Amino acid sequence: MIHQTAIIDPEAKLHSSVEVGAYSVIGPGVEIGADCRIAHHVVIEGPTKIGAGSRIFPFASLGLEPQDKKFQGEQSYLEIGSHNTIREYVTINRGTEVGGGTTKLGDHGWIMAYCHIAHDCIVGDHVTMSNGATLGGHVVVKDYANIGGLSGVHQFCRIGEYAIVGGQSMITQDVVPFAIAAGNRAKLAGVNYIGLDRRGFTSEEIDIINQAFKIFFKNGLTRDVALLKLKEEFPESAHIGMFVDFIQSSERGVCR
Numbered sequence: 001m002i003h004q005t006a007i008i009d010p011e012a013k014l015h016s017s018v019e020v021g022a023y024s025v026i027g028p029g030v031e032i033g034a035d036c037r038i039a040h041h042v043v044i045e046g047p048t049k050i051g052a053g054s055r056i057f058p059f060a061s062l063g064l065e066p067q068d069k070k071f072q073g074e075q076s077y078l079e080i081g082s083h084n085t086i087r088e089y090v091t092i093n094r095g096t097e098v099g100g101g102t103t104k105l106g107d108h109g110w111i112m113a114y115c116h117i118a119h120d121c122i123v124g125d126h127v128t129m130s131n132g133a134t135l136g137g138h139v140v141v142k143d144y145a146n147i148g149g150l151s152g153v154h155q156f157c158r159i160g161e162y163a164i165v166g167g168q169s170m171i172t173q174d175v176v177p178f179a180i181a182a183g184n185r186a187k188l189a190g191v192n193y194i195g196l197d198r199r200g201f202t203s204e205e206i207d208i209i210n211q212a213f214k215i216f217f218k219n220g221l222t223r224d225v226a227l228l229k230l231k232e233e234f235p236e237s238a239h240i241g242m243f244v245d246f247i248q249s250s251e252r253g254v255c256r
Contacts, residue, residue, distance in 0.1 A: 051082030
C-alpha cells in the first residue's frame with residue numbers, strides 16, 4: 001500500500017488502509033484517516049490531519065508553512081475533513097498565530113488543479129474550487145459555495161452558502177449567500193437559481209430568496225432599514241435569517 005520510494009516519518013500516523021504513491025514525502029505530525037489515497041510526488045507536512053476517504057493527486061503540497069511574513073515558526077495546523085478530492089498542484093498552507101492558528105477544509109470538497117488555500121482560511125463542506133482559484137489569507141467560504149476558475153478572493157473576504165463566483169473574478173467584498181457574483185471587482189448578478197434548484201430548494205424557497213434580494217439590493221433602502229424589513233416580512237425563514245446574519249456580520253461590506 002506504501003510505495004518503497006515514499007518517505008514516511010516515523011512520527012506520522014497513517015491508517016493501515018492508506019495508499020501512498022512513489023516519491024511522496026509525509027512528515028512528522030501528519031495524521032491520515034482510513035481509505036485515503038495519496039498519489040505519487042505529494043508533500044504533506046504537519047501538524048496536519050486528513051479525514052477518511054480523501055484522494056490527494058500528484059504534486060499537491062499540503063500543510064507547509066504559511067506564506068505570511070509575520071510567521072516566525074509558531075505552532076500552527078491544517079485540518080482537512082473527509083472525502084475530499086484535492087487535485088494536481090494544489091497548495092494548502094497551515095494557519096498563523098494571528099489568524100487563530102488553523103486552516104480548515106471541511107468534508108466533500110472538490111479542489112481542482114492549481115488552486116491555493118492560504119493560511120487561516122475556513123472552507124466549509126461541499127465546496128468546489130475550479131482550476132487556479134485562489135483564496136487569500138483569512139478567507140471564509142461557506143458550505144456548497146462554488147468558486148470559478150482563475151478567480152481570486154481577497155484576504156478576509158467571505159463567500160456565503162450556495163453562492164457561486166464566476167471565472168476570472170476578483171472578490172474584494174463579501175458575496176452574500178445564494179448569490180451569483182462575477183467580474184473585476186466582482187459585482188452581484190442576482191440569485192443562483194440553478195444552483196439552488198440542484199441542491200433541492202423548493203420553488204417557494206427560491207421565490208422568498210428572490211424577494212429578499214429585491215428588498216435588500218433594489219428597493220433603495222438603507223442597509224439597516226432593509227435588514228429590519230427582511231426580519232419583519234420573513235420571520236420564519238431560516239434562509240433569510242442566514243442571509244441577514246451574514247450581512248450583519250460583514251466587515252468588508254457586500255458585493256452589490
